[in-house]
Amino acid sequence: MTAWPTDPREIARRGRELSGMDYIGLLLDGKLPPPPIAETLGFRLVEVESGRAVFEMEPEMRHYNPIGTVHGGIALTLLDSAMGCAVHSTLDAGVGYTTLEVKTNFVRAITADTGTIRCEGHVVHGGSRVATAEGRVTDAGGRLLAHGSTTCLILRDG
Numbered sequence: 001m002t003a004w005p006t007d008p009r010e011i012a013r014r015g016r017e018l019s020g021m022d023y024i025g026l027l028l029d030g031k032l033p034p035p036p037i038a039e040t041l042g043f044r045l046v047e048v049e050s051g052r053a054v055f056e057m058e059p060e061m062r063h064y065n066p067i068g069t070v071h072g073g074i075a076l077t078l079l080d081s082a083m084g085c086a087v088h089s090t091l092d093a094g095v096g097y098t099t100l101e102v103k104t105n106f107v108r109a110i111t112a113d114t115g116t117i118r119c120e121g122h123v124v125h126g127g128s129r130v131a132t133a134e135g136r137v138t139d140a141g142g143r144l145l146a147h148g149s150t151t152c153l154i155l156r157d158g
Helices: 008-015 020-028 036-041 072-088
Strands: 043-049 052-057 095-106 117-126 130-139 144-156
Touching (some): 036 072, 072 130
Antiparallel strands (some): 117 130, 130 144
8 A cells, every 4th residue: 555645535535445443553553644633622542452442632621611611522522433433443444434323421520620531432233234332431530421322324335
């Protein structure tokens, strides 16, 4: 395979030539640049194995909403990313996915004082047309901050 482009659309297109695990492994190893959303919000992929993906980040004041806590969209984005990558890690080359539905429950407020938060997603069902996954966002002490589930549509070429 030739050198990777820098355009995230082209990276994604070329990534479909690889198995999901190989593609996400390149992200984990830093051989591909992180997607723009990860850079924008400041989260990073820290672990991946087939059917499981883990992201971490440090919440900051820039993530706050008008009521003085980290916006719930941060936890939702982490959950969507971890659960989606968990599904992606199970896919063959040429097979993609898209999120059909995400359900999130916010359990505790996240603030800039929370410290590093961790989001782990794992596949519950990996079907040929639909996959489901669950995820948990926790603090460094393992306390649950949010949890969720997703349904993903599996996209096959042809």
